[in-house]
Amino acid sequence: MEDYYTPGEIAERFDLTLDTLRYYEKAGLLRRVDRAPSGHRRYRTDDVELLHLIRCLRDTDMPIARLRAFAELVRSGDHTIPERLDVLQEHKNRLDARIAELVERQGAIEHKIDYYLGVLSERAAGTAHTLKDGS
Structure with missing residues (x-):
């Protein structure tokens, strides 16, 4: 059944x-x-x-x-398996290339996040230093 x-x-x-x-x-x-x-x-x-x-x-x-x-x-039917394999391998190759591109873009974004965190950290340190000197 x-x-x-x-x-x-x-x-x-x-x-x-x-x-x-x-x-x-x-x-x-x-x-x-x-x-x-x-x-x-x-x-x-x-x-x-x-x-x-x-x-x-x-x-x-x-x-x-x-x-x-x-x-x-x-x-x-099964006689098309070689063609199906070609389709899937071609798609996987495109997907691999896209993933590599995304990883590269992710690195650029992470770099910018680190930069902004550094800027904020410097500002916070500067503010703390100013408050300490002014007391």
Whole structure:
């Protein structure tokens, strides 16, 4: 027996709104979602696994068009694994470059914080010295 998940369960699990979940469906990131006899949408385990990867890729700024192409490769079967690997390696390379850039920017920000802390420390020392001399 296959496990099914409601849209609410999926939205909560991945911290999504129901609108975002529907958008992912309409954008072609998920295959056509099954329906319960009542007509309510329900997701299979493989939908959940793909959605987990989609969220990871989206959260690391993979464009929707590239996500859609990747999802199509997944749905096309195992013969597309080499192409999927290429997509993921290319994305990882872009992500590595972005992380390096962010680390560099972080260093510049930390340098400026240290500078401002030094300025404030000098001012405080100067004020303390003035108060001490004036007493």
